[in-house]
Amino acid sequence: MLSARSLFQEIIDNDDSFQLFCSIAASGEAQGGWENARIAALVPESMRELAPKITRHGADEDKHGRIFNALLKKRGLEPVPVPPETDYTMLLERRGIGLTHDKLRRDEPLTEHDIVVYLSHSRVTEQRAADQMDMLVKHFADHPEVGRAIKMICNDEDNHLAYCHEELLRLARAGHGRTIQRTLRESALAEIEVYRDVSLAVMDHMGRILRWPRPKRAALALGIRGMYAFERLGGWRRMVDLRMPQRRNALGGPAEPAPVF
Template structure:
């Protein structure tokens, strides 16, 4: 029977699919690390207290990238080039989600509206990341090779999501509520389409590596389209709600070390 666990086990057990999976993950995390580092450097003086949290966010993302690369190295493998159709962060930027890279390359302070855009984008994408890592933690938290990494990254992603909720609510109380809700809705609707497209691309690449039959590939594609149909109708709403998290000031300290994975 085809299940999420059997599918991931098949990917993890094959060297080529494993290194593609980890390379895609490492690339996305490293890109997030760079973006957060640039945002932290450009935070306006009026929001200087936010900068250390953005730095911590970026440090966590960099750490995750190193962890995925270390997992590849541990298998005696090297990273592979990430196919363009699987590059989630790049595809989101191309569709106007988040802060444009040309803005981040300039040495001009961001505006408060820019920070609202950044946090709304992060709230949506961290929802996805938190859910994906929670799934992997449930399936492989006790795995001898990847279990420790999965649990560490899952914990961090939950912190990132809590941070986004708390900071967006702070901005909402300061009078930015309408802009936040509008931006969240726009980001969510684009994200679910990009996530569908990337999921289909990843499964197509994995299918070629693992030699999946047309029937198996069709079942997986149908499942991805079914998830998209649900998210387009109802599921996107979970990405735009805001509630004060149980984890307060989740990014208020230094990032935990990933030295054991290096």
């Protein structure tokens, strides 16, 4: 029987598939760390109070990248190049979602609109990250090799999601509501397509590494497309609603270290 637990167990039990999985995850987290650091440096003066929280967000992402690289090192493995078709962050950028790397490389202050776009995009992608980490914690919280890592990352992703909700609600009250609503919808509809394509690409690579039989690979592809159909028909709406989180000021302090790694 195919299940998230059994599939992930296969991936972490094999050095080659584990190496690819951690490399993809570490690369994505490192990109997120760089992006948030640049955004924090370029925040407009009218929104400077957000800079420490954006910096904290970036520091958390950098920490997650180090954790995944540490998991590789503990097995005596090195990171491998990330196949471009599995690069979630860059594929989103190509779809016009979020702030482009070209803009972030310039030493020009961002606008208030840019920050609204950044937070709206983050609210969508952090929902995906939080959902994925919740699933991993559900099945692997007690795993001797990856359990502590995924629990730490899961807690951070919940903080990131809470931060996005709280700040977007504040900006909506300040008059940015229509922009936020429109950007959230555009981001969510693009994200579910990118997530489908990346999921298909990752499973294709894993299938070849683990030598999955053709019927198993076909069933997985069908499941991924089925999930996309569900999200396209309305499941995407969970990624755009805004509600005041229980965790208030979730990124109000320094990033928590990960000394165990």
